Amino acid sequence: MSDGSIRPDAESEAELAFEGALRPKSLAEFVGQRKVRGQLQLLLQAASMQNRTPDHILLAGPPGLGKTTLAMIVAHESGRPLRMTSGPAIQHAGDLAAVLSALVPGEILFVDEIHRMARSAEEMLYLAMEDFRIDIMVGKGAGATSIPLDLAPFTLVGATTRAGLLPNPLRDRFGFTAHLEFYETAELEQVLDRAAALLDLEVDSSALSMIAGRSRGTPRIANRLLRRVRDYALVHRTSAGLEAVDAALELYDVDGLGLDRLDRAVMQCILTRFDGGPVGLNTLAVSVGEEAETIESVVEPFLVRTGLLTRTPRGRVATPSGWEHFGLARREASVPAALFGDRL
Ligand SMILES: Nc1ncnc2c1ncn2[C@@H]1O[C@H](COP(=O)(O)OP(=O)(O)OP(=O)(O)O)[C@@H](O)[C@H]1O
Numbered sequence: 001m002s003d004g005s006i007r008p009d010a011e012s013e014a015e016l017a018f019e020g021a022l023r024p025k026s027l028a029e030f031v032g033q034r035k036v037r038g039q040l041q042l043l044l045q046a047a048s049m050q051n052r053t054p055d056h057i058l059l060a061g062p063p064g065l066g067k068t069t070l071a072m073i074v075a076h077e078s079g080r081p082l083r084m085t086s087g088p089a090i091q092h093a094g095d096l097a098a099v100l101s102a103l104v105p106g107e108i109l110f111v112d113e114i115h116r117m118a119r120s121a122e123e124m125l126y127l128a129m130e131d132f133r134i135d136i137m138v139g140k141g142a143g144a145t146s147i148p149l150d151l152a153p154f155t156l157v158g159a160t161t162r163a164g165l166l167p168n169p170l171r172d173r174f175g176f177t178a179h180l181e182f183y184e185t186a187e188l189e190q191v192l193d194r195a196a197a198l199l200d201l202e203v204d205s206s207a208l209s210m211i212a213g214r215s216r217g218t219p220r221i222a223n224r225l226l227r228r229v230r231d232y233a234l235v236h237r238t239s240a241g242l243e244a245v246d247a248a249l250e251l252y253d254v255d256g257l258g259l260d261r262l263d264r265a266v267m268q269c270i271l272t273r274f275d276g277g278p279v280g281l282n283t284l285a286v287s288v289g290e291e292a293e294t295i296e297s298v299v300e301p302f303l304v305r306t307g308l309l310t311r312t313p314r315g316r317v318a319t320p321s322g323w324e325h326f327g328l329a330r331r332e333a334s335v336p337a338a339l340f341g342d343r344l
């Protein structure tokens with residue numbers, strides 16, 4: 001989506017360099033996610049005391065909450081080399097075999113978007129994770145044989161925005177799954193404070209809180225908004241204060257709760273076209289012209305956490321706060337007469 005929105009997936013080189021510069025390098029620098037930090041710390045320390053590779057780790061959660069950052073921190077904190085690949089790059093078992101057989105002992109293998117790996121590769125990964133061994137198929141048909149190949153012990157760190165899509169046997173082979181949560185405003189203030197210092201930016205603290213409160217609970221968005229505010233202040237020769245924040249957020253279509261264009265499109269569709277719901281995921285996706293996966297893994301979690309939307313077995317339903325946020329009067333649920341048969 002490179003539509004000029006603040007949503008965190010337009011990965012231009014400048015954006016990547018910017019993200020790289022702001023990435024915390026150690027668990028101590030990593031803001032928030034206290035529980036996950038404690039869990040990782042214990043896991044890494046135990047492995048180091050026993051001089052073995054840490055258990056495999058699965059990092060799950062919406063985009064921009066720190067999965068890649070944590071994978072790098074795991075490598076850094078355990079003093080091990082890191083090799084990075086991603087699900088979409090592994091389209092055949094052979095692609096995975098090539099990566100696995102090149103690992104050096106103790107290496108951390110980071111597989112981003114692990115839910116998008118080919119099925120055949122998933123099956124190879126089960127054995128690799130469990131026994132540090134793979135079977136390589138040679139030849140076809142009746143003459144095909146499998147040659148076992150021992151691997152160097154490694155730690156797999158998988159990241160996914162869709163933990164639910166991983167097959168159970170794969171999920172079960174991770175020693176630990178970290179579920180990353182959206183950040184509290186106070187935590188995002190810390191993220192921004194650190195980023196402003198690293199970027200050598202003078203931003204007053206009320207402006208930082210305002211950015212934090214409107215960053216969709218997501219550090220990547222907070223950092224990105226900070227940059228837009230810096231641009232605004234630069235171009236308009238003002239200080240990076242409340243006024244600059246307000247103007248920059250307005251320019252980039254971020255509303256008072258931090259909802260962006262797509263969040264609002266989804267809510268408005270549910271409210272106005274479907275009378276507040278319930279509406280099914282696919283219908284919703286088609287109506288707003290977006291992929292169901294994006295709605296489910298990016299938009300919905302935030303709307304649910306903000307209390308504007310609930311998920312029911314029959315579909316997505318707007319909450320009273322949802323109606324209120326969009327300034328709409330809630331209509332009485334219209335019950336199809338057919339449901340009541342001849343009693344009506
Ligand atoms: N806990 C944190 N403290 C400070 N900065 C953070 C934290 N989490 C994330 N960030 C910042 O947010 C940016 C995005 O984080 P990261 O790339 O790790 O997200 P991700 O979960 O891997 O997203 P995606 O699913 O899109 O790959 C990083 O550049 C980093 O600077």
Ligand SMILES: [Mg+2]
Pocket residue numbers: 067068069112159
């Ligand atoms: Mg990432």
